[in-house]
Amino acid sequence: xxxxxxxxxxxxxxxxxxxxxxxxxxxxxxxxxxxxxxxxxxxxxxxxxxxxxxxxxxxxxxxxxxxxxxxxxxxxxxxxxxxxxxxxxxxxxxxxxxxxxxxxxxxxxxxxxxxxxxxxxxxxxxxxxxxxxxxxxxxxxxxxxxxxxxxxxxxxxxxxxxxxxxxxxxxxxxxxxxxxxxxxxxxxxxxxxxxxxxxxxxxxxxxxxxxxxxxxxxxxxxxxxxxxxxxxxxxxxxxxxxxxxxxxxxxxxxxxxxxxxxxxxxxxxxxxxxxxxxxxxxxxxxxxx
DNA sequence: ACGGTGAACCAAGCGAATAT
DNA sequence: ATATTCGCTTGGTTCACCGT
Numbered sequence: 263x264x265x266x267x268x269x270x271x272x273x274x275x276x277x278x279x280x281x282x283x284x285x286x287x288x289x290x291x292x293x294x295x296x297x298x299x300x301x302x303x304x305x306x307x308x309x310x311x312x313x314x315x316x317x318x319x320x321x322x323x324x325x326x327x328x329x330x331x332x333x334x335x336x337x338x339x340x341x342x343x344x345x346x347x348x349x350x351x352x353x354x355x356x357x358x359x360x361x362x363x364x365x366x367x368x369x370x371x372x373x374x375x376x377x378x379x380x381x382x383x384x385x386x387x388x389x390x391x392x393x394x395x396x397x398x399x400x401x402x403x404x405x406x407x408x409x410x411x412x413x414x415x416x417x418x419x420x421x422x423x424x425x426x427x428x429x430x431x432x433x434x435x436x437x438x439x440x441x442x443x444x445x446x447x448x449x450x451x452x453x454x455x456x457x458x459x460x461x462x463x464x465x466x467x468x469x470x471x472x473x474x475x476x477x478x479x480x481x482x483x484x485x486x487x488x489x490x491x492x493x494x495x496x497x498x499x500x501x502x503x504x505x506x507x508x509x510x511x512x513x514x515x516x517x518x519x520x521x522x523x524x525x526x527x528x529x530x531x532x533x534x535x536x537x538x539x540x541x542x543x544x545x546x547x548x549x550x551x
Numbered sequence: 552a553c554g555g556t557g558a559a560c561c562a563a564g565c566g567a568a569t570a571t
Numbered sequence: 572a573t574a575t576t577c578g579c580t581t582g583g584t585t586c587a588c589c590g591t
Binding site (some may be wrong): 289290316319320323 | 577578579580581
């Protein structure tokens with residue numbers, strides 16, 4: 263019932279709501295739930311009650327944690343040039359011996375690992391590493407028939423979100439491969455998926471916590487990071503009431519670009535409606551124009 | 552037929568927010 | 572300050588589906 267695209271979209275929606283402050287301690291408030299249900303309906307034409315999103319959230323988390331079991335506290339992991347886990351058959355056999363669930367990750371990494379890392383990962387996420395994995399095109403073509411043409415919204419969602427924001431962390435950064443961006447998006451998905459998995463593993467194996475806490479530290483000390491233009495833009499895009507390139511949209515961009523105080527005020531409002539009202543007030547434009 | 556897998560459901564328990 | 576309520580987590584189970 264859940265395709266990879268749908269799962270991915272859902273995870274992305276959760277990140278959106280998180281960004282807007284509609285999720286506290288993994289608990290989505292009423293506005294956030296409504297937004298997720300609505301946007302999902304808009305994108306796929308399927309009405310899904312919130313309960314099912316919760317269940318999906320659970321299963322995704324289970325998958326994510328399963329995968330992390332494989333990589334946690336484990337050194338000496340190897341990768342081939344494409345980023346797939348490249349270890350000897352013996353290595354896999356041993357992993358499987360201590361935990362049978364490991365087998366399935368050998369040839370087929372978990373889909374949407376990039377987003378799961380953001381959603382379930384421990385610490386603050388700021389756009390990160392140029393993730394672009396969209397694992398599972400092959401899987402997806404087998405089932406999943408009727409809504410294939412509707413998923414374009416997800417594509418632009420991705421392209422606007424994957425802008426790397428590698429401030430000060432870049433120096434201590436991880437792998438040589440993490441900076442490549444999405445060329446050949448269509449063709450090399452499998453390769454990218456492998457690469458993504460490699461990135462996750464590398465992050466886990468190396469001192470990821472150190473890096474991320476460093477990030478957190480920076481964010482705490484520099485409010486302009488947490489109220490960055492990027493974040494404001496993301497929130498702006500997530501407002502359903504604002505049509506792309508409508509007068510209000512254009513005016514809002516200018517307003518939000520203008521200075522950090524504007525961004526802070528904008529981001530202060532906890533729900534979509536008040537944000538839109540604020541933008542209308544601040545820019546003098548109407549959403550219906 | 553069988554085992555693996557993911558979706559769904561359930562029970563217990565916990566944390567946080569709210570009410571008393 | 573304490574009690575209540577709510578939703579999520581955790582762990583477990585059942586079921587349907589798929590490939591072997």
